[in-house]
Amino acid sequence: MSSNDFHDTAAQDLAIAEHGTLGWDAMDQALEKVYGKQQPAHFGTLIKFRMGGDDPLDGISVYRSDQGQPHWHYVTYGFSDLYGDLDDSHDVAPDKPSGYGFELTFRLACAGDEQQPPNWPLHFLQNIARYVFRTGNVFAPGHWMTANGPIAADTDTLLTEMGFVQDPELPPIHTPFGDLMFLQLVGLTADELREVRRWNVQGALQAMEAHMPLWVADLARPSLHDLPDVQAAINAGAARDGSKTGVLYSDVLGFESRKRLLRSPQSVVRLGSLAVRDLKAMLPARLPHGRSLILAGDGATLEFVSSRDERSGQLQTLGAYEFKLGLSDAQLQSWLQTLKAREGEYTVPGLDGLVWQVKASVITDSEGRVTGKYEE
Structure with a gap:
């Protein structure tokens, strides 16, 4: 699926008229199981990508969570088929992906008195969407990527790399337009990514989770790669399983x-x-x-x-x-x-x-x- 699939305004308007927002609604229902009736902060795109706008995602919702440590939970809308306009066949056979087959999530630590989620992750997630829509390259659990600098621009955070895992609180769902996975983007340091590459993303992140509950991104945190338990787990995993980085x-x-x-x-x-x-x-x-x-x-x-x-x-x-x-x-x-x-x-x-x-x-x-x- 190329980015051109998202530019046909008439096709999408017709799909919305016929099917409403069933894909979007399915996502909301999945999130309601975690957050109940909490109303998220929602940031919609003013000029839709299909109408020549710069932002591929139709919107990003942000929930407040106190699980693990207080954090903002960002969830994208737009990698998957929200309106039924991306596949004329409307074939919902088992294992058929909805759109690109995933939506991204991101968890960012917040202070206890912080009232509004920061805006920089919105731009960060839209930039990743531009990469996917432009290249057609999709992400899956176990993938990693470099941000070529701090994930939050103009900060001195050590988080400059990214790993991808299934969101621990949001299992995959089946929508009227296909299946999708909630894929969490995890901020990593350069030292941590080197350790990840010696083994695999999911194994290494499991080894770090005790020090990074729910893989919440904390811009102020130090690198975890030298912690004895993390190093021992990665050494053992790399020796047993080898590395998936070729x-x-x-x-x-x-x-x-x-x-x-x-x-x-x-x-x-x-x-x-x-x-x-x-x-x-x-x-x-x-x-x-x-x-x-x-x-x-x-x-x-x-x-x-x-x-x-x-x-x-x-x-x-x-x-x-x-x-x-x-x-x-x-x-x-x-x-x-x-x-x-x-x-x-x-x-x-x-x-x-x-x-x-x-x-x-x-x-x-x-x-x-x-x-x-x-x-x-």
């Missing part, structure tokens, strides 16, 4: 052949220090479980795979900018022990003919300004 991105990735006098040339692999840090965390959670890990950046890719044949330790060229490296268990351990996330050249015992050239990764702020370099 691709990493690097600010630096390059390859060249280096000639040597009277000896065969060396293959030089150039990496950023951040990529080395992430590879050292991720390779043990992928290769021993029979899963490859792709490093991508600068128009090139390097795929790491577990290997026990004669090609182990040899850099294979798959295309002009595509390479593959098979590592045995011993070679993987040697690589992990040798490389450091700081500038320098490293040769790994057991990987003859390969040189690993590490460059310090540049760190930028949310506006792209260079703030420093990363090294261990």
Whole structure:
């Protein structure tokens, strides 16, 4: 379904005349089971997206909750089929999604005397909707995404990343126009996301929930990744299940052949220090479980795979900018022990003919300004 599906004003007006707001009503009924007769603050879109407006969502409701810790509970209206205008067949067979098949929720901590929910999550959720409507890429439990800066603009919060899980208080529902899930967006720190990627979003968030009830976003909270119980749970989960993250991105990735006098040339692999840090965390959670890990950046890719044949330790060229490296268990351990996330050249015992050239990764702020370099 493309964003064009949401621009046909006549089709939607006809659908509302025929079916009313049955999709919207089904959502309200689900929320009434949690909040009773509480009247939420509702923020509707003045100029509908289908009429050329900038906001894809028809509205966002915000409830006050005292569960866990006092917080605002934001719920979107518009990713799903609210009026029956997105599918002419009106086929409501089992497992048919309503619209994109989900609505987003977000929980934000509030002070006890706070009377009105902050506006910034409204813009935040609309921005995510623009991404979905523009690309057609949808979210599901277990997905994660970076916000490329604080989730609340112009704040010094550590929450710069997002994970997605099923809302713990709102089970999936069946509407007259299909099924939908309430998908909660959870604010994470960069350190927490690295831990999440070593295992999986849902497992890691379960490990953090004791310190973050209902996964309420608190802009002032510290990172949870170093807490002993969280670290132990993620370490155990990653060792048992492996990681579901198959691709990493690097600010630096390059390859060249280096000639040597009277000896065969060396293959030089150039990496950023951040990529080395992430590879050292991720390779043990992928290769021993029979899963490859792709490093991508600068128009090139390097795929790491577990290997026990004669090609182990040899850099294979798959295309002009595509390479593959098979590592045995011993070679993987040697690589992990040798490389450091700081500038320098490293040769790994057991990987003859390969040189690993590490460059310090540049760190930028949310506006792209260079703030420093990363090294261990």
